[in-house]
Amino acid sequence: MTTTGTAMGAMEQTKMVGGAPMYPSKTIVANAVNSKDHTTLVAAVKAAGLVDTLQGPGPFTVFAPTNMAFDALPAGTVPTLLKPENKATLTKVLTYHVVPGRLDADALASQIRAGGGKAMLKTVEGEPLVATMQGSGIVVTDAKGGMAHVTTSDVYQSNGVIHVVDKVLLPG
Template sequence: MKSPLTKLLLALCMVCTASAFAQLPRSTTKTIALNAIDSEQHKILFEAVKVTQMEEILEKAGPFTIFAPSDAAFERFSTEKIKELINSQDKSALKSLLTYHIVAGHLTASRILRAMCRGNGKASFTTIQGKKLLAHMEGFDIVLTDPMGNQARITSADLNLKNGVAHEIDSVILPSQM
């Protein structure tokens, strides 16, 4: 017998999945790297990808799921900290930050929701950095939580790309204290 919470999550998953499919761009020939170049909302993200020399990986490898903070999300995080990370001689902290926003595989919103349904409302995903991101629902939003307790909401889901999928998020998530 299913608990009321399980039934509610299942119903919510079906509604959100149907809504996500209705809004999906069906396919594109752009890769994650090329999409970042063209995006007006992700200039800081692309600059970080460029200075860490991750363009080629995001251009040729995959599939990946990228939780892409918008420029507004980076500015709320700390404009000064981002400038410091981008201008630093040692790019390891910036690369760690970027790889924490990328998961191997093609995780559409519906796949994330299904994983949460199987996990009684929560799902864990391992980033390419090797750390965990936790996903859960708050209202109709998929929310990601990092190990420090910081949260980011997916504000725009399922930009299907040649080598993966991108979800825009409203905050920068952190692999550790920065």
């Protein structure tokens, strides 16, 4: 993807996530496989059969939980979700972290302000996430009331943007 104008070029600089550069010219999957902080997420995306989707044109906004976020789930949750017989549940959890469109932190903050302090984000899974501001940071709340903080925002990809989060979001 080529960018035109200096504002877009500056906006889409390469960020480091999990010790690896995240290139704006690569897809979400092509970048995520290099992050040592997202090996569980990548394994889950593969197990759910979502690689082709997340390599598609999008654009997608992905709230990407770290390995530590997956580790914080109750013992046995991740191995159970990765079993072939639980593919539908795994897909539901993963697509709950994906919002259609390219919503960077500025766009999210604008939606939050326009919504009087909260933005309702319709996920690919179908249920909403609620985004709010906490200080200058963005917090995403799931259907069960769990709150994930965006720890790294605006990791631009050729087919969207990733926001790294510190918790796995769960649909209702």
